[in-house]
Amino acid sequence: MLHRSIIAITLITALVLSACGTESTGPKISVEDAWARPVPAAGGNGAVFFRLVNTGNEADQLIGGESPVAGSVEIHKTTMEEGVMRMEHIPGLELPAKGEALLEPVGYHEMLIGANTSLALGDTLPITLRFEKSGEIQIEVQVREIE
Amino acid sequence: MIPVNRDHQAQHNSWKTGRLDSWNIGEGDTFHTTRFSATRYFQSSNFPSFQFSILRMRQTILLLILTSIILTACESYQFKGTEYSDPQPAPDFELTATNGERFRLGDHQGQIVLMFFGYTSCPDVCPTTLAEARRVFEGLGDDADKVTFLFTTVDPERDTLEVLGTYVTAFHPAIVGLTGAPDVLETVRQDYGIFAEKEVLEGSATGYIVNHTARVFLVDAEGRLRLSYSFGTPPEDILEDIQHLIG
Numbered sequence: 488m489l490h491r492s493i494i495a496i497t498l499i500t501a502l503v504l505s506a507c508g509t510e511s512t513g514p515k516i517s518v519e520d521a522w523a524r525p526v527p528a529a530g531g532n533g534a535v536f537f538r539l540v541n542t543g544n545e546a547d548q549l550i551g552g553e554s555p556v557a558g559s560v561e562i563h564k565t566t567m568e569e570g571v572m573r574m575e576h577i578p579g580l581e582l583p584a585k586g587e588a589l590l591e592p593v594g595y596h597e598m599l600i601g602a603n604t605s606l607a608l609g610d611t612l613p614i615t616l617r618f619e620k621s622g623e624i625q626i627e628v629q630v631r632e633i634e
Numbered sequence: 635m636i637p638v639n640r641d642h643q644a645q646h647n648s649w650k651t652g653r654l655d656s657w658n659i660g661e662g663d664t665f666h667t668t669r670f671s672a673t674r675y676f677q678s679s680n681f682p683s684f685q686f687s688i689l690r691m692r693q694t695i696l697l698l699i700l701t702s703i704i705l706t707a708c709e710s711y712q713f714k715g716t717e718y719s720d721p722q723p724a725p726d727f728e729l730t731a732t733n734g735e736r737f738r739l740g741d742h743q744g745q746i747v748l749m750f751f752g753y754t755s756c757p758d759v760c761p762t763t764l765a766e767a768r769r770v771f772e773g774l775g776d777d778a779d780k781v782t783f784l785f786t787t788v789d790p791e792r793d794t795l796e797v798l799g800t801y802v803t804a805f806h807p808a809i810v811g812l813t814g815a816p817d818v819l820e821t822v823r824q825d826y827g828i829f830a831e832k833e834v835l836e837g838s839a840t841g842y843i844v845n846h847t848a849r850v851f852l853v854d855a856e857g858r859l860r861l862s863y864s865f866g867t868p869p870e871d872i873l874e875d876i877q878h879l880i881g
Binding site: 528530571574605633 | 754755756757758759761762765797800803804805829835836837838840843845846847848849864865866
């Protein structure tokens with residue numbers, strides 16, 4: 488009888504432990520190498536680029552953002568097709584579990600629409616990135632030239 | 635007569651000492667022992683054919699050098715941009731420049747004119763191209779006044795002269811923004827094979843964007859449409875072509 492109980496307890500413990508092992512810890516996002524293009528005059532548009540790194544075991548999605556220096560912040564994607572530049576509005580950018588998403592020139596960017604000030608080289612601006620699961624992440628971005 | 639020495643180290647050493655005690659390969663062969671001095675061999679006047687070959691070698695080297703110099707001189711410069719096979723006069727146009735004056739392309743012969751079509755609300759490709767234009771101007775140094783860079787708007791609705799002027803001069807004061815009546819701009823685009831299409835982006839605060847050809851055109855000092863550059867061409871390449879054309 489005692490023997491059976493020990494086996495049962497061991498099995499239950501093993502089950503609980505294995506469940507703990509696969510339990511989601513959620514997305515863990517960091518923002519790296521962020522920079523923004525200059526905006527020559529108030530009223531213009533800008534673009535913010537960065538790398539998103541998700542070390543968590545759950546995917547997330549960048550769904551937008553906001554910044555006090557711009558009327559709106561949206562995710563856009565630039566593409567080049569046969570020498571023609573096209574741009575589209577992206578509702579959400581997938582960030583895989585234990586993966587990365589890159590926002591770079593002629594690719595994805597957080598677009599600053601209707602900047603309320605000019606942004607010169609060396610300036611910094613705050614931007615809040617909004618994620619579907621992780622909520623908001625606020626970063627400071629430096630204005631610099633494309634390398 | 636001694637047996638063939640098959641000791642490779644011994645053979646190797648014989649080259650270093652100048653003594654060739656044995657040098658043969660055939661199985662079971664024999665070889666006469668020979669004392670050999672390389673220095674004496676080369677200096678010996680008994681070998682006029684050797685001195686002759688030195689002379690011949692010198693002549694050959696001289697000939698090779700001369701040939702390579704001539705070939706280098708004759709070799710035509712390879713442009714980095716895409717060349718028009720039979721360059722024709724660039725289609726002329728007249729638009730309003732950001733300095734408030736009328737700009738007629740035909741009035742600028744003698745200058746190298748670079749042309750790009752874009753718009754100021756474009757956040758990616760246009761600022762990249764204009765930042766590269768600045769690098770070209772910086773690279774030109776004192777020759778910068780021999781080059782004009784035109785940024786012709788594909789969005790005259792939003793790109794007023796003031797907006798356009800502030801935008802282009804922020805990149806470099808020598809960049810000239812151009813605008814005009816929509817139908818005139820359309821004719822210019824057609825003449826240069828530029829695609830531009832307004833597209834309303836649903837759910838976006840941008841309202842609309844303009845998809846457009848992203849290519850830089852080069853009109854040479856004789857007013858001929860000579861070269862074009864795809865987006866992403868390093869500014870150093872454009873600079874090198876211009877420097878070649880300036881001479």
